[in-house]
Structures are given as structure tokens and as C-alpha cells.
Amino acid sequence: MADSAFFCPLSHEGVLAVRGSDAAKFLQGQLTCNLNYLSDTQASLGARCTQKGRMQSSFRILLQGDGVLLAMASELLEPQLADLKKYAVFSKSKLTDESAGWVRFGLVNADQVLANLGLELPSETDSVVRTDTLIAIRVSPGRAELWVPAEHAETLRSQLTAALKEADLNEWLLGQIRAGIGQVMPQTRELFIPQMLNLQAVGGVSFKKGCYTGQEIVARMQYLGKLKRRLYRLSLDAAETPEPGTPLFSPSHNSSIGEVVIAAKAGQTIELLAVLQAEAADSGDVRLGTLEGPSLHLLDLPYTLDRDREIQR
Numbered sequence: 001m002a003d004s005a006f007f008c009p010l011s012h013e014g015v016l017a018v019r020g021s022d023a024a025k026f027l028q029g030q031l032t033c034n035l036n037y038l039s040d041t042q043a044s045l046g047a048r049c050t051q052k053g054r055m056q057s058s059f060r061i062l063l064q065g066d067g068v069l070l071a072m073a074s075e076l077l078e079p080q081l082a083d084l085k086k087y088a089v090f091s092k093s094k095l096t097d098e099s100a101g102w103v104r105f106g107l108v109n110a111d112q113v114l115a116n117l118g119l120e121l122p123s124e125t126d127s128v129v130r131t132d133t134l135i136a137i138r139v140s141p142g143r144a145e146l147w148v149p150a151e152h153a154e155t156l157r158s159q160l161t162a163a164l165k166e167a168d169l170n171e172w173l174l175g176q177i178r179a180g181i182g183q184v185m186p187q188t189r190e191l192f193i194p195q196m197l198n199l200q201a202v203g204g205v206s207f208k209k210g211c212y213t214g215q216e217i218v219a220r221m222q223y224l225g226k227l228k229r230r231l232y233r234l235s236l237d238a239a240e241t242p243e244p245g246t247p248l249f250s251p252s253h254n255s256s257i258g259e260v261v262i263a264a265k266a267g268q269t270i271e272l273l274a275v276l277q278a279e280a281a282d283s284g285d286v287r288l289g290t291l292e293g294p295s296l297h298l299l300d301l302p303y304t305l306d307r308d309r310e311i312q313r
Contacts, residue, residue, distance in 0.1 A: 004108075004109065004165070005108060005109040005113075005164055005165070006107075006108050006109075006110075006164055006165045006166065006167040006171060007105050007106065007107050007108075007110065007113075007146075007160045007164045007165075007166055007167070008105065008106045008107075008108075008166065008167045008168065008169060008171060008172040009103070009104075009105055009106075009166075009169075010071075010104040010105060010106050010145065010169075010172065011169070012073065012074060012169055013071050013072060013073055013074055013104065014071070014073075014074040014077045014097065014099035015069050015070070015071055015097070015098045015099045015101070015102045015104075016069070016070045016071075016072065016077055016080060016081060016095070016096075016097060016098070017064075017067060017068070017069050017070075017095070017096050017097075017098040018067050018068050018070070018084075018088075018093055018094070018095050019067030019068075019093065019096075020066065020067060020091075020092045020093035020094050021066075021092045021093075022091045022092040023066070023067040023068055024038075024067075024068065025091070026087070026088055026091040026093045027068065027093075028209065028210075028212070029087075029211060029212050029213070030048060030084060030087060030212055030213055031046045031047065031048055031061070031212060032046050032047045032048075032049065032194055032199065032204060032205045032206065032212065032214075032215075032218065033045065033046030033047075033061060033203075033204055033205065033206055033209075034206035034208070034313070035061075035068070036209070037206070038061065038062065038063050038068070039063065039128075040063060040128065040130065041128050042126055042127065043060060043061060043062040043126045043127075043128050044060070044062075044126055044203060044204065045058065045060055045061075045126075045181070045199065045202055045203055045204035046058070046059055046060075046061050046070075046199075046204050046205075047059070047184070047194050047197075047199055047204060047205075048083070048084070048213070049193070049194070049212075049213055049214030049217075049218065050190060050213070050214055051213060051214060052214065052217060053193045053194075053214040053216075053217030053218050053221070054190040054191065054192065054193060054214070055184045055190065055191075055192050055193065055194060055197070056076070056079065056080055056083060056184070056189060056190060057070075057072045057073070057076045057080045057184050057189070058072065058182070058183050058194075058197065058199065058204070059071055059072040060137065060139070060145070062135070062137065064135070067093070069098065069102070069147075071104065071145075072184075073183065073184065073185050073186060074099065075185075075186040076184065076185075076186060076189060077097050077099065078097075079189070081095055081096075081097060087213075100150060101149060101150055102147055102148070102149060102150060103147075103148050103149075103150050103153035103156075103157075104145055104146065104147050104148075105145070105146045105148075105156075105157075105160060106139075106143065106144070106145055106146075106172040106175075107143070107144045107145075107146055107160075107164070108142060108143050108144075108167075108171075108172070108175055109142050110144070110163075111144075113160070113163045113164060114129075114136055114144060114146070116163070117131070117156075117159065118131045118134070119131060119134060119136040119146075121136045121137075121138055121144055122138065123138065123141065124138060125138050125139065125140055125141070125202075125203070126138060126203060133148060133149060133152050134147065134148055134152075134156070135148075139176075139179070139181070140175070140176075140179035140181065140302075141179075142175075143175050143176075146160075170241075170264045170265050171264075173262055173263075173264040174264040174265070174266055174271060176262065176264075177233060177262060177263070177264055177271050177272060178233070178271070178302070179302060180198065180201075180202070180231065180233060180273070180301040180302055180303060181202055182197035182198060182199070182231050182261045182262070182273050182275075183197075183261065183262055184197075185244040185245070185261075185262065186244075187243060187244040187245030188244050188245050188259065188261065191259065192275055193214075193217060193218060193221060194218055195218070195221050195222065195227050195230065196227070196229050196230055196231065196275045197231050197261065197275065198230060198231040198301075198303075198305065200222065200310045200313075201303050201304075201305050201306075201310060202303070203313065205218065205222075205310070205313070206313050207219060207222060207310070207311045207312075207313060208311075208312075208313065222307065222310065222311060225307065227278075228277055228278060228279070229258065229275050229276060229277050229278065230275065230276070230278060230305070231261065231273055231274070231275055231301075232273070232274055232275075232276050232281050232298060232301075233271065233272070233273055233298070233299040233300065233301050234271070234272055234273075234274055234286065234296040234297060234298055234299055235266070235269050235270065235271050235272075235296065235297045235299055236263075236269060236270040236271075236272065236288060236294060236295075236296050236297075237268075237269055237270075237294060237295075238269075238270055238288070238294050241263045241264065241265055241270055242260045242263050242270070242272065242288060242289070243260065243263075244259075244261060244262055244263075245259050245260060246259065246260040246288065246289060247259055247289065248260065248274055248276060248286055248287065248288060248289075248296070249286070249287045249288075249289070249290060249291045249293065250277075250280040250285055250286055250287065251285055251287065251291055252280070252285060253277070253280050253283075254291065257280035257281075257286070258274050258275045258276035258277060258280070258281075258286075259274060259275055260272055260273075260274050260288075261273040261274055261275060271299065272296075274286075274296075281298065284298070286298075
């Protein structure tokens with residue numbers, strides 16, 4: 001089903017709102033992405049890091065009303081709000097959990113359905129189009145998020161059901177994995193720096209915006225080229241989908257060499273994104289869970305890492 005048209009409720013994520021006259025200015029000093037690049041027609045990926053450059057959360061961010069909205073794993077909302085509020089004391093901005101105010105759907109190969117709703121969404125990733133009540137965001141080729149205020153959600157869901165098959169979350173996550181878009185989950189909070197998830201390769205890190213929390217570590221890793229662990233896509237012959245944070249091993253290293261980021265079923269196999277030591281990944285012998293665990297096989301990502309291009313953002 002991953003290649004056919006469908007929609008899927010994105011119930012695994014929540015929405016953090018930052019509103020007020022200082023919202024963008026405040027977040028510019030807190031997040032990896034450049035808020036000056038956001039507009040009514042442009043969204044972005046991004047992350048919030050600790051002082052040591054470890055990601056507390058990763059998210060998709062867009063402008064809305066008098067502020068911005070960030071969609072992230074639901075379990076990360078409370079700790080992320082608590083951390084950001086410590087820095088917002090002297091800022092004219094208000095941080096709240098707006099998860100109950102929004103319903104979000106993932107749509108795959110459904111551009112005509114979007115058009116019928118009045119949303120002519122461009123093919124370029126991170127493009128945004130809006131109507132009075134709907135927001136559509138291109139998240140990767142053929143895939144889009146559709147946001148709707150909760151009071152209009154049932155009407156929209158009926159329209160989607162009439163036009164598309166409804167799939168479960170696994171199918172949406174499989175598309176995310178094939179797009180090479182990693183994500184911080186509760187099990188991996190404060191485990192990775194942005195480049196370990198290839199976030200700089202998918203537009204989630206700006207190296208021209210100036211200071212933000214963790215910026216020194218992130219910039220040093222980019223300019224000195226000392227990154228030894230990064231995101232890979234792999235497949236696995238197994239019955240059960242591994243959880244984020246599951247350790248990966250290499251017999252030639254006799255130790256853990258990485259962790260699962262997200263995973264989904266793909267027919268009779270499982271596909272996943274994982275952060276791995278590059279040297280161990282190149283050896284071609286990666287095991288799940290233990291040194292004697294099932295073998296994983298490397299798959300291609302839809303993009304290449306290009307440091308010179310990435311630092312121009």
C-alpha cells in the first residue's frame with residue numbers, strides 16, 4: 001500500500017504553539033532552523049538542542065496566526081515546553097500545547113484530492129498552501145500533511161474517506177523512512193546531534209542564522225567534518241518491528257555501533273532508519289539487538305550528504 005493513494009491520521013504527534021509578538025525572535029535563538037525562511041508558503045524541519053548539541057526534539061514548523069506551530073512526537077511536548085518556558089520569561093511570547101486544537105492527516109499520492117479541496121500544493125518539499133480552514137504541507141515527493149482545526153476535522157475526514165483508502169500509521173512511517181527523514185522519539189531524546197539524523201541534508205539546520213542553543217557544537221561538527229555517526233536506511237527480515245533506541249551491533253567491532261531511529265513493516269520485511277558508526281556500516285555486517293542478532297542490509301537514501309551545499313543554507 002505504501003505506493004498507492006491513501007490517507008492516515010497522524011495521531012502519534014502533537015502540536016506545540018509559540019505565539020506573540022516575540023515568538024519568531026525568541027525561537028530564532030533556540031532552534032536549529034532559520035525562522036526567517038518561514039513564510040505563508042514555506043515550512044521547515046528543525047530541532048531544539050541542549051547546550052551540548054543533543055536534540056531534545058525534532059519537528060516540522062510553520063507559521064500560523066500570531067506565531068508558529070511545531071509538530072513533534074506527542075511524548076516530547078511536555079518536556080520540550082518545560083525547557084523552552086525557562087528561556088521565554090523575558091519574551092513577549094506564550095508557549096502552549098495546542099494538540100487538542102488541530103487534527104492532522106498524512107496524504108500519499110493524493111494531489112488531486114488536495115486540489116479538490118482548493119489546495120494546489122507545489123511539488124517542492126516544504127511548500128505550504130492554505131485555505132480559510134486548511135493547511136497543506138509538502139513533506140517529501142508524493143507525500144503531504146493536511147492540517148485542520150479540530151472543529152472542522154469530522155467534515156474533512158468524511159471528504160477524505162470518500163476519496164481515499166485509510167491506512168494505518170505504519171504505512172505513513174514507511175514513506176517517511178524511504179524519504180530518509182529521521183525523527184527524535186521519546187526513547188532517543190538527547191541521544192543524537194542534528195547531523196546524526198542527517199537533519200542538515202533535509203533543510204532542518206541553518207549555518208547562517210547565528211547563535212542558538214547548541215549551535216557551537218553543531219557548527220563545529222559541520223565545519224571540522226568529524227562526524228563519525230550518521231543516518232542510514234536498512235532492511236531487516238524479522239517478524240516484529242524494533243522500537244526506537246534499539247541498539248545495533250557489529251561483530252567486527254564487538255560492541256554497539258548505533259541505534260534504531262524509526263522502523264516500519266514493508267511487506268514481509270522491515271525497513272528502518274538508524275544512526276550508525278560509518279566505519280561499522282561500511283563493513284556491511286550490522287546486527288539487531290545483540291552481536292548474534294538478525295542481520296540488517298543497507299539501502300539507499302534519496303539524497304546525498306554535501307557539506308559545501310549544506311553550509312549555504
